[in-house]
Amino acid sequence: MAKVKICETVLRDAHQSLIATRMTTEQMLPILEQMDKVGYYSLEAWGGATFDSCLRFLNEDPWERLRKIRDKVKNTKLQMLFRGQNILGYRHYADDVVEYFVQKSIANGIDIIRIFDALNDPRNLKTAINATIKEGGHVQAAISYTTSPAHSNKGFAEYAKQLEDMGANSICIKDMAGLLTPYNAYELVSMLKETVKVPIELHTHYTSGLASMTLLKAIEAGVDIVDTAISPLAMGTSQPPTESLVATLAGTEYDTGLDLKELDKVCKYFMPLREKYLKDGLLDPKVLKVDVNALLYQVPGGMLSNLVSQLKQAGKSDKLDEVLAEVPRVRADAGYPPLVTPSSQIVGTQAVFNVIGGERYKMCTKEFKGLVRGEYGKTPVPIDPEFAKKIIGDEKQITYRPADDLKPELEELREKVKPWAVQDEDVLSYALFEQVALKFFEARRNKMYNLDGKNADFKEKIHTV
Numbered sequence: 001m002a003k004v005k006i007c008e009t010v011l012r013d014a015h016q017s018l019i020a021t022r023m024t025t026e027q028m029l030p031i032l033e034q035m036d037k038v039g040y041y042s043l044e045a046w047g048g049a050t051f052d053s054c055l056r057f058l059n060e061d062p063w064e065r066l067r068k069i070r071d072k073v074k075n076t077k078l079q080m081l082f083r084g085q086n087i088l089g090y091r092h093y094a095d096d097v098v099e100y101f102v103q104k105s106i107a108n109g110i111d112i113i114r115i116f117d118a119l120n121d122p123r124n125l126k127t128a129i130n131a132t133i134k135e136g137g138h139v140q141a142a143i144s145y146t147t148s149p150a151h152s153n154k155g156f157a158e159y160a161k162q163l164e165d166m167g168a169n170s171i172c173i174k175d176m177a178g179l180l181t182p183y184n185a186y187e188l189v190s191m192l193k194e195t196v197k198v199p200i201e202l203h204t205h206y207t208s209g210l211a212s213m214t215l216l217k218a219i220e221a222g223v224d225i226v227d228t229a230i231s232p233l234a235m236g237t238s239q240p241p242t243e244s245l246v247a248t249l250a251g252t253e254y255d256t257g258l259d260l261k262e263l264d265k266v267c268k269y270f271m272p273l274r275e276k277y278l279k280d281g282l283l284d285p286k287v288l289k290v291d292v293n294a295l296l297y298q299v300p301g302g303m304l305s306n307l308v309s310q311l312k313q314a315g316k317s318d319k320l321d322e323v324l325a326e327v328p329r330v331r332a333d334a335g336y337p338p339l340v341t342p343s344s345q346i347v348g349t350q351a352v353f354n355v356i357g358g359e360r361y362k363m364c365t366k367e368f369k370g371l372v373r374g375e376y377g378k379t380p381v382p383i384d385p386e387f388a389k390k391i392i393g394d395e396k397q398i399t400y401r402p403a404d405d406l407k408p409e410l411e412e413l414r415e416k417v418k419p420w421a422v423q424d425e426d427v428l429s430y431a432l433f434e435q436v437a438l439k440f441f442e443a444r445r446n447k448m449y450n451l452d453g454k455n456a457d458f459k460e461k462i463h464t465v
Contacts, residue, residue: 082105
C-alpha cells in the first residue's frame with residue numbers, strides 16, 4: 001500500500017467553514033514558506049467562497065492573493081475548488097467565461113482544479129473539465145456526496161466512471177456535510193477503486209464527529225489522498241486535524257512521511273489567529289461542537305457557519321434549530337439536491353424564509369424558483385409536478401443543459417469593465433460579482449491615486465476639497 005498523501009485545507013475550506021472565509025492574505029503570507037517545507041501533497045488555497053469574500057468583505061483582489069501565495073509556495077501543488085458551470089459564483093456562466101476563468105486560474109498559479117456540480121449533473125462539468133485539460137491542469141472531478149432515497153454507493157461509482165471517461169485525472173469524494181460514516185466510507189472507496197483507475201481523494205467535515213474515523217477506514221480501503229486541517233482550525237465544521245492523522249499513520253504501511261515537528265511550527269503560527277478569531281467573534285463556539293444531528297439535517301460546514309452569521313445579524317439566533325429542521329424538508333421538496341454551493345445556499349435561504357415567514361413557501365427566492373425550474377441542472381429526483389406548479393406557476397421546466405441557453409458573454413463583459421480594468425482578470429471578477437467588483441474597483445482606484453472617493457467628481461474629473 002502506498003503512503004497516504006495529505007491535502008491541507010487551512011488556507012481555504014478550514015476558515016471558510018469556521019469563520020465564514022474571513023482569513024486575510026496578510027494573515028496567510030508569513031507561514032507559507034514553512035508550509036511549503038512540510039511535504040504536503042497539495043495546499044487548498046483558492047476558490048470556493050474565498051473569491052467572493054476577498055472582494056465583498058476583505059477589500060482584497062483574489063487574483064493578487066493567488067499570485068502572492070504562488071510566489072511563496074514553490075514546491076507544493078496549489079489547488080482550488082471550482083463550481084463547474086457556476087465557476088465561483090451562484091449562477092451558470094457562458095462557456096467562454098468558464099474557459100477563460102480556468103485559463104487565468106492556471107496561469108496565476110493553480111495546479112489542481114477540483115470541479116464539482118451541486119446536482120452531480122455531468123453536463124455542468126464538461127466545459128470546465130475540457131478547459132482544464134487544454135490548459136495543462138490537473139482535473140480533479142468531484143462527487144458531491146449525500147444521502148437520500150435517490151443516492152447509493154453504486155450510483156456514485158457509476159458517476160465516478162463517467163467522470164473518468166470525461167478526462168478526470170483523479171476523483172474526489174466531496175463529503176461537504178460530514179455525512180459519510182466510517183464503514184460506508186470503506187465500502188464506497190473499495191467500490192471506487194474497483195471501478196476507476198485514477199487516484200481517489202476524500203474530503204469530509206468533522207461536524208458529526210465521525211471524520212477522523214471515516215478517514216481511517218477510507219485509508220484502509222485504499223484511498224490515495226485525504227483532506228485535513230492544521231489543528232487550530234480543525235474539527236467542528238472544518239476538517240479532521242492534520243497532526244492527529246499523521247501521528248496515527250506513523251510507522252504503518254500508510255505513513256504520510258510528514259514530520260510532526262514541522263507541522264508543529266505551522267500549528268504554533270495559527271494558534272494565536274484562532275484566539276483572535278474567538279475574541280473578535282468571527283469564530284463562534286457553536287461551529288466547534290460535535291453535532292450528530294448533522295446526519296439528519298445534512299448542512300455542510302460552510303453553510304452552517306453562514307447560517308449562524310445570518311441569523312445573528314437578523315436577531316434570530318434562537319431560530320437556528322427550527323431552520324436546521326426545515327432544511328431536509330425543503331431539500332426533499334426540491335428533488336434531493338446535495339447540499340453544496342450553490343444548492344446549499346438556495347435550500348438554506350428558503351428554509352430561513354419558511355421559518356421566519358411563518359408559512360412554508362409563502363415567499364420564495366428567485367434562486368429557489370430557478371432550482372425548481374431546472375436552471376441549475378437535473379435534480380437527482382424529479383420534482384413533484386404539483387409542487388413545481390406551486391413554486392413556478394405555468395413556467396416550463398428546463399430539461400437540457402442550462403448553459404446551452406447562454407450566449408458568449410466575455411466580449412460584452414470586457415467592454416463594460418474597461419473603465420475600471422487594470423488587469424485581464426478584472427473582467428472575471430466583474431463577471432462573477434458585478435456590483436461587489438465595481439465597489440472594489442472604485443476603492444482600488446481611489447487608493448491607487450490617493451483620492452477621497454466621497455469628494456471626487458469622476459465625471460468632471462475634479463476634486464471638490
